[in-house]
Amino acid sequence: MNLLTILINDYEPAKINDTVQSIIKFADQIVILAHNDKIQILNNIEYTFIRIDRNVSKTNNLNNALKQCNSKWILYLNSGELLVDDDSYNIRDLIATTNPNCGAFLCRMENVHTLVDSGSSNGFYPRLFVHSPTINQFFTGFLFEQISFTIIQSGRSIYPSQIGIIQTENSQLLNHSDNIALLNQVDFNLQDEYYWYELGLNYILISDFTRAEDALIDVFEHTDYSFYIKELASLALSGICRRSKRFDEAILWAEIAYDLSKDKTYSLQALANAHLWKQNLENAKEYFQELDKVIHQDTYKYYYTSFPQIVIDAGLEEIAKNTNL
16 A cells, blocks of 8 residues: 555646646655546646546545545645645655554645635644545535544544645635525435534524524434534534523533543533533632643543643633632
């Protein structure tokens, strides 16, 4: 098996050569997912072509393309995206010496989305990941392809990296109301737990918390055991209940998240906040202190990135203002 395959989703054929040239020195294999097999690649570079099936979703096309990838690691790019050329690191060295439980690396993406309400937005996304041939549905999502859920569900972790990806042009304009309209057109038979989580998240983003709550509760109507999606839904529901001052429910959902979670970081944060908002100051203090221990312990984490210490310090400071604990 090779070390690194570059998987390119080619929706801007005129820019695919720029993408290929930015990564060719690292690649053992290039797989191109495209509508047209008459792609003109410079320098006669060899690649594997997979035709896009217009009758299935983008995530299904990507999952089909993964079956043709024969390397241990995959770097996923869209045409028009360029790997930042930085001589200070080498991707092949990074993945050859990584921690055995690493499932992916976060890549910094400049101006990855344009939001209708706040302009361009940067982000960190796990675009470099371990290839798992035994997983048929590695990519998930109805609006945007996601791999974090599959990686974490497998018991692996996601690590930071210095890898940067830039977009030569950004045509992806996000409108959460349009996203909801598209999700509401999804066939009933395809409405799985991830569908309801994604719908609920978009309702949160337009501050429609009643519909968000209904959608997130529907996550639990599905018997497929995806603990991470259910954990995230529980955390979101705890936040909604806090906002509506239903503090006992907020605590209950945070406790459910804690029971589901393998990395206790975010459920402890939710428990601490729920008790703080209810003015259960002694309990809140205990959870903030436990959170402080967890983030400094060498235990399993979903994301090996730094949890902001200021979150804990601010919570303990707020408690100190209101009590002598």
